[in-house]
Amino acid sequence: MISWHAIAVATLVATTSALLAGEIPADARRSGYSFMGADTRAMQDDDTSNPGMLFVLDGEALWSKKAGGADKACADCHGDARSSMKGVAARYPTFDKTLGRPVTLDQRINLCRADHQQASPLPYESHDILALSAFVAHQSRGVAITAGDDPQLKPFVEQGRSLFVQREGQLNLACTNCHDDNFDKHLAGSPITQGQPTGYPLYRLEWQTLGSLERRLRSCMAGVRAQAYDYGAPELVALELYLMSRARGMPLETPAVRP
Amino acid sequence: MARSIAHMATLIAAGLAVIACAKAEGLAPYKIVGDGIPESLTGAPGDAARGRTLVATRTTTCLLCHSGPFPEVRFQGDLAPDLAGTGNRWTMSQLRLRLVDASRFNPATMMPSYYRADGLVRVGRNFTGKPILSAAEIEDIVAFLATLRD
Numbered sequence: 001m002i003s004w005h006a007i008a009v010a011t012l013v014a015t016t017s018a019l020l021a022g023e024i025p026a027d028a029r030r031s032g033y034s035f036m037g038a039d040t041r042a043m044q045d046d047d048t049s050n051p052g053m054l055f056v057l058d059g060e061a062l063w064s065k066k067a068g069g070a071d072k073a074c075a076d077c078h079g080d081a082r083s084s085m086k087g088v089a090a091r092y093p094t095f096d097k098t099l100g101r102p103v104t105l106d107q108r109i110n111l112c113r114a115d116h117q118q119a120s121p122l123p124y125e126s127h128d129i130l131a132l133s134a135f136v137a138h139q140s141r142g143v144a145i146t147a148g149d150d151p152q153l154k155p156f157v158e159q160g161r162s163l164f165v166q167r168e169g170q171l172n173l174a175c176t177n178c179h180d181d182n183f184d185k186h187l188a189g190s191p192i193t194q195g196q197p198t199g200y201p202l203y204r205l206e207w208q209t210l211g212s213l214e215r216r217l218r219s220c221m222a223g224v225r226a227q228a229y230d231y232g233a234p235e236l237v238a239l240e241l242y243l244m245s246r247a248r249g250m251p252l253e254t255p256a257v258r259p
Numbered sequence: 260m261a262r263s264i265a266h267m268a269t270l271i272a273a274g275l276a277v278i279a280c281a282k283a284e285g286l287a288p289y290k291i292v293g294d295g296i297p298e299s300l301t302g303a304p305g306d307a308a309r310g311r312t313l314v315a316t317r318t319t320t321c322l323l324c325h326s327g328p329f330p331e332v333r334f335q336g337d338l339a340p341d342l343a344g345t346g347n348r349w350t351m352s353q354l355r356l357r358l359v360d361a362s363r364f365n366p367a368t369m370m371p372s373y374y375r376a377d378g379l380v381r382v383g384r385n386f387t388g389k390p391i392l393s394a395a396e397i398e399d400i401v402a403f404l405a406t407l408r409d
């Protein structure tokens with residue numbers, strides 16, 4: 001009896017203050033890694049058992065492979081990725097002056113293909129785009145996230161934030177309901193994390209493959225029975241940007257492993 | 260004390276004897292009296308055994324958030340109160356309103372409104388215009404929850 005009423009009052013207070021406070025303070029931010037079991041952590045920690053590393057190796061080969069009408073490889077413009085790509089993924093999505101909007105790392109790779117290689121775009125979630133973005137982001141492993149710092153991105157970060165707190169779908173739930181208000185609890189058996197985007201693209205055991213942050217966001221939307229945005233849609237890019245800015249200061253883990 | 264505060268909150272949230280009807284097409288009309296819906300949405304009593312099966316079924320979504328006396332369900336949620344003893348705490352009228360529209364009890368609740376099809380954002384193509392549960396399913400679940408007594 002008493003416990004239920006205590007819960008009811010606590011829930012009310014907790015929800016109200018969380019909605020006003022919104023953000024998780026920097027020293028309380030936790031990667032999805034810290035919510036995983038020992039086996040999954042061990043799989044991520046050891047490069048020889050981390051299945052994401054196979055994609056990184058494929059990406060490394062693609063980096064130096066000539067492609068498109070220009071017959072140029074990424075390496076022909078950018079040289080050794082270990083130095084030229086270090087820290088890059090930690091800044092993405094970034095503002096593209098020509099387009100006047102933020103672009104994701106995947107979109108940047110395809111812009112390079114179109115503009116500098118005269119090559120066709122790699123489809124979202126295809127093996128090659130995941131391999132290339134995993135290879136590029138891997139060069140930032142351990143680098144602190146700074147995405148969203150550019151003042152030109154401000155309205156897009158704001159757009160992402162409002163999408164994050166917008167209830168949607170037949171179940172009428174917002175990202176914030178789970179990832180700000182209920183992390184450390186369980187949805188059926190699964191631990192709910194803070195939804196920090198620190199490891200993408202990452203190997204998800206449930207998917208049995210590498211997947212992008214956009215794929216993850218689309219599955220959370222499908223989970224609340226909302227119409228997921230298409231890959232590359234401005235709303236998904238804004239959400240991705242907001243999530244990265246919300247994770248400011250956290251180190252990148254690519255390629256992470258998640259259950 | 261705690262009880263009376265919660266009770267007052269409930270009354271404020273529900274409004275004193277607010278009367279409302281389901282607007283969206285295809286939904287059975289219902290009447291809110293005090294903090295509940297006293298009359299069955301179908302006009303007939305629900306079937307508690309069917310209600311139990313529904314609550315335990317993953318697609319009904321209850322056990323994503325709640326836990327309860329369902330030893331056969333391996334994965335249950337812990338972000339909402341345990342359903343054990345629900346029948347001691349709430350009347351059927353209150354349970355019916357909670358399922359139809361839990362936001363009447365707590366405007367910031369996470370619990371979805373199971374009998375509502377309007378005022379929602381970006382509902383997936385396969386779900387538009389439909390409530391999460393049918394009137395008959397709500398009645399079965401209400402009948403079952405009322406049997407959960409410690």
